[in-house]
Amino acid sequence: MSYRIVIDSCGELTEEMKKSGRFTSAPLTLQVDEHTVVDDETFDQADFLKRVAASPNCPKSSCPSPEAYRDAFDCGVDHAYAVTLSAELSGSYNSAMLGKNLYLEQQPEAKVYVFNSRSASVGETLIGLKIQECEEAGMSFEQVVETVEAYIAGQNxxxxxxxxxxxxxxxxxxxxxxxxxxxxxxxxxxxxxxxxxxxxxxxxxxxxxxxxxxxxxxxxxxxxxxxxxxxxxxxxxxxxxxxxxxxxxxxxxxxxxxxxxxxxxxxxxxxxxxxxxxx
Incomplete structure (x- = not known):
């Protein structure tokens, strides 16, 4: 079975994950005062940290749009998964769910699942790797979902x-x-x-x-x-x-x-x- 794992950009991807072709990133947008940064491969950490330190205001983030998630799911695979930043910290999970629903309106038979990481950063990375491990082991879509949700529940x-x-x-x-x-x-x-x-x-x-x-x-x-x-x-x-x-x-x-x-x-x-x- 072919599969795709969409991870919002709070989750870091290893070089192996990037090269595998199985993973794609859904970038959030960051804002420091009037300066807007897309959290993708163009992100300049040093410049961003300098701007944050110089600003009296809190930096803000905007989650990927539902349409961005829908388009990421629409890639011709049998199973599509998303892993998002904790729903308690960001709207990324809700956006991914809306994107899933938009995609299912077009493709009602599609198998798509959105995981709320209940974590952030490398917590999302590990969840993505767990999905890959389950898929490569030949699990069914339902088994992958069940196994990965149990993994998330045990993650710290x-x-x-x-x-x-x-x-x-x-x-x-x-x-x-x-x-x-x-x-x-x-x-x-x-x-x-x-x-x-x-x-x-x-x-x-x-x-x-x-x-x-x-x-x-x-x-x-x-x-x-x-x-x-x-x-x-x-x-x-x-x-x-x-x-x-x-x-x-x-x-x-x-x-x-x-x-x-x-x-x-x-x-x-x-x-x-x-x-x-x-x-």
Missing amino acids: TWFVLENLETLRKNGRLSTVKAMVASALKIKPVMGATPEGTIIQLGQARGINRAVMQMVELTAAKVERPEEKILAVSHCNCPERAKMVKDALAQKAGFKDIIVLDTAGVSSMYANDGGVIVVV
């Missing part, structure tokens, strides 16, 4: 941010809390609930301590790491990502480890110096 996301400004600007962190945290160099260790909302799991003074606390939380939570892929994404801090990768590889023997630089939407949320871990 953690992150540590060097810079809390975007969270403060978009109202996810109070100004007072952000100022106190900044003055005391306190870095929160954040995670995602099963529904895909952001929660604070801990905190530490200094980014390296917070990162190591995230490593400890991850290692303690993961069961049967030898069966799982660990994914790490970072916003402009490859050394920090390597520290996380090496520490977790030492604590738990994962089947594989993927390290990726954040694309546009993830760069907007993580901000300069942020690290995200999903397993």
